[in-house]
Amino acid sequence: MNPDSLSDEEILAALARQDLRALEMLYDRYSKVAYSLAYRIVGDHGSAEDIVQDAFLAVWRQANKYRRDLGAARSWLLAIVHHRSIDRLRSSASSGNHVPIDELPESKDEAPDPWQQVWSDLRGDVVRKALGSLPNDQRKSIELAYFSGYTHVEISQLMGVPLGTVKGRLRAGLLKLKALLDRQNLGAAPA
Amino acid sequence: MTDQEHTAELAAAYALGAVTPEEAAEVGAHIASCSSCRDEVNNFRKLARLLPLACPQAVPSPDVKSRLMAMAGQEGVSAHRPRHRSSVSARASRFHFSPTRPALWLASAAAAALVVGGALSFNGMAQRASSARHLSAMQAEVAAMQREDLHLKAAAAANHHIVAAVITGNVWDMRGGAQARRWHCVVIQPPHGAHAMILAALPQIPKGMMYQAWLKHKGTMHSVGMLPAQRGAVIEMPMQVERGDMVAFSVEPSAGSKAPTSPYLMEHTLS
Ligand SMILES: [Zn+2]
Numbered sequence: 324m325n326p327d328s329l330s331d332e333e334i335l336a337a338l339a340r341q342d343l344r345a346l347e348m349l350y351d352r353y354s355k356v357a358y359s360l361a362y363r364i365v366g367d368h369g370s371a372e373d374i375v376q377d378a379f380l381a382v383w384r385q386a387n388k389y390r391r392d393l394g395a396a397r398s399w400l401l402a403i404v405h406h407r408s409i410d411r412l413r414s415s416a417s418s419g420n421h422v423p424i425d426e427l428p429e430s431k432d433e434a435p436d437p438w439q440q441v442w443s444d445l446r447g448d449v450v451r452k453a454l455g456s457l458p459n460d461q462r463k464s465i466e467l468a469y470f471s472g473y474t475h476v477e478i479s480q481l482m483g484v485p486l487g488t489v490k491g492r493l494r495a496g497l498l499k500l501k502a503l504l505d506r507q508n509l510g511a512a513p514a
Numbered sequence: 515m516t517d518q519e520h521t522a523e524l525a526a527a528y529a530l531g532a533v534t535p536e537e538a539a540e541v542g543a544h545i546a547s548c549s550s551c552r553d554e555v556n557n558f559r560k561l562a563r564l565l566p567l568a569c570p571q572a573v574p575s576p577d578v579k580s581r582l583m584a585m586a587g588q589e590g591v592s593a594h595r596p597r598h599r600s601s602v603s604a605r606a607s608r609f610h611f612s613p614t615r616p617a618l619w620l621a622s623a624a625a626a627a628l629v630v631g632g633a634l635s636f637n638g639m640a641q642r643a644s645s646a647r648h649l650s651a652m653q654a655e656v657a658a659m660q661r662e663d664l665h666l667k668a669a670a671a672a673n674h675h676i677v678a679a680v681i682t683g684n685v686w687d688m689r690g691g692a693q694a695r696r697w698h699c700v701v702i703q704p705p706h707g708a709h710a711m712i713l714a715a716l717p718q719i720p721k722g723m724m725y726q727a728w729l730k731h732k733g734t735m736h737s738v739g740m741l742p743a744q745r746g747a748v749i750e751m752p753m754q755v756e757r758g759d760m761v762a763f764s765v766e767p768s769a770g771s772k773a774p775t776s777p778y779l780m781e782h783t784l785s
């Protein structure tokens with residue numbers, strides 16, 4: 324198999340047949356972004372490596388049960404990495420209020436996924452810059468939510484602002500992010 | 515959540531996973547039957563999925579791939595053997611945090627920080643305190659507090675050290691916020707090559723979490739130590755600080771993290 328020629332979906336199908344080469348392809352394609360995400364969340368290389376290894380193993384074990392209408396393979400993989408990283412981060416704290424994103428129901432009738440473009444262009448720096456150019460309060464709110472696993476109630480406590488303000492900042496921040504990425508033709512398609 | 519209410523207010527928080535399980539259930543039930551809210555949530559979710567790309571790039575060691583392929587290969591030949599745990603628990607011991615070594619006197623100095631932070635509100639510490647006027651004013655204030663607080667009698671020696679450091683060294687003020695979110699925090703660089711200190715009384719954070727202080731010194735980020743919320747504390751930093759260094763605080767599990775896992779809730783460049 325030519326590593327570049329297979330789509331994620333074809334890789335998943337091969338994984339379901341327990342084809343080790345498919346696992347290697349998936350790893351080569353996404354291990355870096357998976358590891359970067361895990362390390363960004365847990366802040367520790369050893370833990371990040373464990374999480375990435377476990378996440379790929381989970382995909383390997385469950386590929387035959389995965390319903391493709393739930394979304395792209397990389398979304399699934401990264402959702403597992405995100406979920407496990409937040410769990411790891413919070414395991415030494417007592418707050419168990421986090422809702423793992425991969426358990427959230429997902430609609431199949433989505434507009435084209437901007438990921439594909441971003442991914443193929445390897446334009447991570449665009450997203451990084453877009454996030455970095457958000458107003459400080461909006462960026463911090465999004466980071467506390469997504470990378471640190473706090474609920475909007477906890478964020479309101481951490482930032483010392485009312486709940487409504489936090490919800491507003493998360494919303495405004497994502498909308499601004501979309502506008503910034505749209506300008507680069509990277510944003511989500513209009514609703 | 516009724517049809518009339520919709521989920522607009524929570525859609526972004528939900529897409530980012532920043533809702534309680536109860537709220538998630540409510541939103542989930544609502545978007546199952548409301549297509550406009552479902553579209554909105556899905557659009558936010560697409561944006562949330564881009565966030566992994568915003569992480570600084572890091573590369574796992576080649577060992578990870580070797581281990582993964584070996585484990586998957588083993589499972590392939592006997593597909594239904596019981597799941598074995600990965601090396602997580604064995605390697606968890608690698609994740610430990612070494613707190614900065616507190617000097618002996620620091621143990622009793624937390625009370626002193628409360629005096630400085632609470633009673634003086636770090637008055638006059640904003641500038642580098644170098645005048646004799648400052649010295650006597652601060653000594654008088656601390657002495658007054660000592661008379662009122664039994665704990666501080668035990669910490670008298672510590673006060674002495676801190677006051678001396680304040681008077682003779684460099685002091686940077688990191689106060690900020692209002693009322694319940696008030697930050698009381700100063701960074702002190704005592705003279706004669708001693709390590710820097712942080713005196714702080716910091717606002718509430720979620721249960722089980724602590725503040726972790728970080729120092730960017732000559733371009734390198736160092737973990738400086740852990741501070742509890744809502745009570746005065748003093749930590750000795752692992753080195754001296756100088757102008758241009760940055761001191762920052764993130765919120766971490768109480769064992770501490772090797773790199774910040776939350777954005778900085780407070781940061782200050784020493785000028
Ligand atoms: Zn609705």
